[in-house]
Amino acid sequence: MDAVARLGCIVCRNLGFLDSPAELHHPRFLAGGAQRSSHMDVIPLCPTHHRLGGLGVALHAGRQSFEAAYGSEAELLAQVRALLA
Ligand SMILES: [Zn+2]
Ligand SMILES: [Zn+2]
Structure with a gap:
């Protein structure tokens, strides 16, 4: 999870702002699905x-x-997974 947070906000990154401090968002589309939740299934997003x-x-x-x-x-x-790979 720390590795994900260290990426910084993925949206800011795509807008050209690297290392924006991020919170970890747990994607809604995974909740209740068949896919087992993993610590890596999080998206780093800044508070904004x-x-x-x-x-x-x-x-x-x-x-x-x-x-x-x-x-x-x-x-x-x-995209997060690709960056961590
Ligand atoms: Zn952001
Ligand atoms: Zn969230």
Whole structure:
């Protein structure tokens, strides 16, 4: 999990801002699914992109708006995994 956090916010990274301090978001699409949850199944997001940024910016303010702007949770998680590989 520390390795994930050290990547910094994945959205900020995609916008060109590296090493933005991140919180760990547990993707909704994994919850209740057949896939076993893993410590690596988290997406690093800064407080703004995670909770505080408002609709269209923060994931928890509205997931559809967030995904329209920055990509789906699945896409971001795949990117995180690729960066860690
Ligand atoms: Zn961010
Ligand atoms: Zn979250």
